[in-house]
Amino acid sequence: MSEMSVEARDWLHAADDDVLACRGAGRHGFDKLRRNRPMTNTHTMPVLGSRNGVVMIVQTCPDCRMVERTMVTAPRGSIDLPAKWRYRVDPRYRSPKGSGVTGRMALAETVRRMDEDGTIAKMSAAASARQPTGAGDGGDDMGSPRAASQAQGGTPVSGVVPGVTFKTP
Ligand SMILES: [Zn+2]
Numbered sequence: 013m014s015e016m017s018v019e020a021r022d023w024l025h026a027a028d029d030d031v032l033a034c035r036g037a038g039r040h041g042f043d044k045l046r047r048n049r050p051m052t053n054t055h056t057m058p059v060l061g062s063r064n065g066v067v068m069i070v071q072t073c074p075d076c077r078m079v080e081r082t083m084v085t086a087p088r089g090s091i092d093l094p095a096k097w098r099y100r101v102d103p104r105y106r107s108p109k110g111s112g113v114t115g116r117m118a119l120a121e122t123v124r125r126m127d128e129d130g131t132i133a134k135m136s137a138a139a140s141a142r143q144p145t146g147a148g149d150g151g152d153d154m155g156s157p158r159a160a161s162q163a164q165g166g167t168p169v170s171g172v173v174p175g176v177t178f179k180t181p
Contacts, residue, residue: 020107020112030076065087068083070082078102080100
């Protein structure tokens with residue numbers, strides 16, 4: 013963090029939560045295209061003067077709502093490979109040129125805010141409430157093959173993984 017530029021620090025502190033979320037994740041939450049599914053953040057627009065099912069597919073990121081991408085289909089709805097999405101980005105999504113803002117910095121700022129406003133504390137309390145045995149002393153046992161096997165009513169797994177034996181309690 014010591015190498016963070018002043019521009020980066022200022023931009024991160026002023027950035028919208030939703031912008032940081034997308035930058036921190038390294039991707040936008042565009043709809044995946046699937047037939048017969050309602051897609052609230054995807055629509056099509058007719059392409060002026062075109063026929064035969066040529067449309068422009070328009071998608072907006074539901075998370076930051078600052079990035080839109082479009083693609084024009086070929087006749088009869090096919091995609092003219094290697095067609096690419098064209099992106100339109102709200103200037104507020106962009107950090108200043110040369111400021112060196114990275115996705116990790118955005119993620120770090122998000123976590124810092126979550127800590128500051130008590131979001132992390134709330135999440136931890138909720139997790140503890142779900143685990144009566146208490147977190148950190150074997151409460152995460154459901155992730156082990158033995159626990160999974162017992163949860164399904166099976167017998168304890170032994171020797172499934174070469175060199176690893178799961179002891180019964
Ligand atoms: Zn986004």
